[in-house]
Amino acid sequence: MIIPILHLIKLMFTVYLFMSLSLTVLGRNGVRGESGVSDDDLASDIVSHCSSASESASVIEEGTGEVVDEQTAQEETEDKLKQCIDNLMDKSAKTRLAALESLRLGFSSRVLYEFLLERHFTICDCLERSLRKGGGEEQAAAATVCALLCMQLGGGVEGEEGFKMLRPILSSILIDSCASLSARQSCARALGMCCYVSASDDAEDLIKSLGHLESVFVGAYPLGDGTLPAVKAGTPALHSAALQSWALLCTLCPASRINTILNHHLPRLHACLESSEVNFRIAVGETIALLYELGRDIDQEFEYEDCDALCDSLKSLATDGNKHRAKNDRRKQRSIFREVLHYIENEDFTEEKIQFGIEAIYIDGWMRHRIYDAFKEVLESGVRHHLQFNPLLRDIFGLGPPLIMDASVKVTDITRSLSLQSEHLFNSAAFKARTKLRNKVRDKRADVM
Secondary structure, three states: OHHHHHHHHHHHHHHHHHHHHHHHHHHHHHHHOHHHOOHHHHHHHHHHHHHHHHHHOOOEOOOOOOEOOHHHHHHHHHHHHHHHHHHOOOOOHHHHHHHHHHHHHHHHHOOOHHHHHOOHHHHHHHHHHHHHHOOHHHHHHHHHHHHHHHHHHOOOHHHHHHHHHHHHHHHHHHOOOOOOHHHHHHHHHHHHHHHHHHOOOOHHHHHHHHHHHHHHHHHHOOOOOOOOOOOOOOHHHHHHHHHHHHHHHHOOOOHHHHHHHHHHHHHHHHHHOOOOOHHHHHHHHHHHHHHHHHHHHHOOOOOOOOHHHHHHHHHHHHOOOOOOOOHHHHHHHHHHHHHHHHHHHHOOOOOEEEEEOOEEEEEOOHHHHHHHHHHHHHHHHHHHHHHHHOHHHHHHOOOOOOOOOOOOOOOOHHHHHHHHHHHHHHHHHHHHHHHHHHHHHHHOOHHHO
């Protein structure tokens, strides 16, 4: 008699729990309603789903032995994103802005190629509308989502179509002196990233994008009398963004174009090292180092004609103790300009290791540094997830197809160490080979560059 009674008590308790949970869920739905979900709730839910899904990808939770359902997390994220896409067409600017922020969080935290494949035309159309008709804040947010969308779609036909659709309006806002500075800065970064990942073999998009970016940062170049122009507050950040995107696209240029760039821009960038804005000086210094690396790839004996004066300027910045500058600014500037100086004088570069999961990439040159930083600026904290799972980034950094890890298999420290060492050699070689291959393909069109 005792055993049946225990079973009955257990059954009654289970029914009670089920009914309580059901009432709680129904209560929530009754209060909100399907159309009553706020924009903040959507953004919060997307962050929550994306965060849990990213952490759970093929990984067993310690101590539980339970594998989190990746498919369910993906479906929940996509449901939220569908609502955000619908909200991009809302009449309320606040609702559209919240939707753009939610899409930014979703796109940076997950790889959503299949989901976006059948919706990219709709999203591109909505982004173009926000860029044309939205205020400065909405334009800036839309431009960032443009970059993320192209990154998600990769270098295929869909990515090219999206870029060709969005490039004219991104360029238009970038060069519009009356547009919001934050919108222009965001468009500068988006134009560089979209062109880098999506530009087709047709050199026209690359040439136009380089030209538009150049037209912005040359505003910081010295005047006819050799003095640097006075610029209004906020403009140096725009100049930095345009210069960095331009430097990113320089890595795609053929040798004939690089030679022209070196001759025209190095002397003017050298003069810009005297700028009073620390972040712009740093962007200039890193660009000089990148151009030097491109020059040495073409000719190992390459040297800037005024190299001694350039090195003197770099030494001054690498030892700057000006008390009028913030302590952190001085420290950051000294560190970076020491690296730039060592590279120009001795071709030395302090290697940086980026670890993600059981893999790693090594930043061992200024081109690789600029490319990684460009992705990091757009993806922010999601960059490691995309390095693990986004085929585009894995192709660019020579990582091969995404690894499929068996969660029951543990990697020993010895195997891991050997794997990372071999990856380092492979990554560097693959990255350089890929860059040279792209340049060789573009060299065939050198006469139109």
